[in-house]
Amino acid sequence: MTEDESIGLSQEPVNILFDPASISKKDIWEIDLIRILDILKKILEKSGEKDLRVAGMAALSSSLIYRMKVESIFALQKAAMEKKPLTQRTDLDIDLIDIPYRHESTYPVSLDELLTLLENLIGSIANPRSRRGNQMRFEPVEAPNFDEYFTSLENIIGKYEDLIVKK
Template sequence: MDPLAGQSLIDEEYPFWLRAPFRLLTDVTQFRKIDPWSLEIDQLITRFVEEMKLRDDINFPVLGRAVLSSSILYRAKVTDLIKIIEQTDEKDESLDVMGFDIPEISPSYHLSQRPVSFSELVFAFEGLLKQ
């Protein structure tokens, strides 16, 4: 008997977000096992959303957990960058001199008095991912 055949059956028993690579976004115990710099987080979260739409398996709590996890991973990267900047000898250098191009991000607020459809919500979420 092929041991991998049993593995594929096991994999199909669980939702896709509990399998690699998406498990990184939904299981916080996985954070310690990976280096955030080894991931392209934006591509992973985009694939996650595409997979949800493809399977027509939209689960907002899981999607929220994935977004939170990706923001935690991004924060870890930013913290590492700040440590690197603070350790440089020339502390008076600005980010422009160091070659960092950090665009300004303005908050976008949308107040609506009507219900928002799921497709509008997904469209807005995809727009945020592209920023």
């Protein structure tokens, strides 16, 4: 006789299916429902009784356990999705670095548009004379002033150096 065959309906771990109050006392991720339901199935087959109340109660409690597992997953996902604002440490008097950000808008491109563009590129590479008259004119883009970022970065690094030296 194995360990699973000597277990009854009122003994651990099968009794968790018939005592919903004990579910809340345990960590739901430590409950192995597949093993418990297999043990219950063996017990019912061994007894030879066809009691639908036992099977119904086991189905109800196992569905509740699965629901609790799913709700815990969604709770973790919701907590991860919440964006927490970036807070500056209060024990340090150091400013955050402003990094220049360049946003380029994009739009969806169809395969036909990409193929047309590729054909135009191949045609312009194959016929360089026709490309001379049709050259695109680009306006110069003003480069950002990096000096203000370098000085602030040097100041911030200096503050960190002071913190390290003081400790």
